[in-house]
Amino acid sequence: MKTSFLAHGKVIIIGEHSVVYGYDALAMPIKALHIKTTVENNPEMWMDTARYHGSFFDTPSEYDGLKYVVKTMQKKANNNEPLKITYTGEIPMERGFGSSATVALGTTKALNQFFSLNMSESEIMAVTNHAEMINHGKASGLDAATVNSDYLVFFNKKMGPKVLQAKLGATLFIMDTGELGNTKKAVAQVSQLLSESEQAKANMKRLGELADLTKKAWINHDVKTVGNIFNEAQKILHSFNISTTKIDQLQKIVLDNGALGFKLSGGGLGGITIALCESQEIAENIADKCQDLISNYWVEKI
Structure with missing residues (x-):
């Protein structure tokens, strides 16, 4: 069995850093930049990315957010069968394009499909945002909301995302x-x-x-x-x-x-x-x- 999900990147227009402290921010999805997450059965837990090929749970600390996603989704599915998770795409890492949120969201959604969990959008975003907290120490939720949107997002931590068309x-x-x-x-x-x-x-x-x-x-x-x-x-x-x-x-x-x-x-x-x-x-x-x-x-x- 194999499942894939394509998630796109984002650019913050205004409000980086201030959004962490409860102020508003504006961000937009960048559809041209995306990462595809593919999940399939495998003899052992394995990850393939542009920068890492190897045992999933031996990955460097920069992948801790993804490890959290996979463990959480396996627990929800009550299924610990080994998987191969492959990431392919064009979002440069650690540049501000939301690559960590993109792969966290893509992994959550791909595993949701793979395990037929039928999770709600809010449950999916909760897992994605927790992974972002692990990745960045303090995350507002802006990146996750924008990589999950087809439109410009006006965001506040208390109010959440609002689409601006x-x-x-x-x-x-x-x-x-x-x-x-x-x-x-x-x-x-x-x-x-x-x-x-x-x-x-x-x-x-x-x-x-x-x-x-x-x-x-x-x-x-x-x-x-x-x-x-x-x-x-x-x-x-x-x-x-x-x-x-x-x-x-x-x-x-x-x-x-x-x-x-x-x-x-x-x-x-x-x-x-x-x-x-x-x-x-x-x-x-x-x-x-x-x-x-x-x-x-x-x-x-x-």
Whole structure:
């Protein structure tokens, strides 16, 4: 028997880090980036990924969230028969695309089908979000909600996800710096800063307010305001010491060549950046200027 499930990635538009502290955030699914989870019977518990091939429960600690998912699903099914779980896809790891949430959700849904558990959506999301807590130390639930959505997600920890189907009427230029981000380290670093600095707390509150302002501007198709918000958010994220020299270099090139706004996306300390452009032509021109600094890029109509 074999079952597969395809789950897509995500990009945070605004509200990374502040969403962990109860503020709002806005994120969008990226359908072009996905990972397929395939589950099948096997003589022993086995995992196949681009980076690891071997015994499932001997995997490095970075796979602890997935180990939790599999053990939990086996327990729910009352079935400990060995399985081979294979991951194939195109989401770069540790960049801010939600790869850990994508594989946690994909594994939960694939095993739900494999074991015919008929779990509810809320039960599936509970397992996925617990895996994210294991992966990142402190997870808001935003990544899991967005990789499980076909539309833009406006998210709050208390209220949960709300779908936002409105289009802004612009182009989002996404760049992979090629530098591995580290969400767990970034979250711990920001938490430490907040415990020491009143200014950091004020900045975090402002970051949360910017998410609400983005939603209003988005619904009103106010592209320039969203661009200004991106730039203000990046100043705040930079003040949290989670930007990098390369991200700062990209910011200058992007803004010097016609983008309306620029910010890092995700945990920071590397990973991806996003720029708001009025057209695809502007985005492609910026891509040419940045090609020596980035490992890949994507252009999305938003």
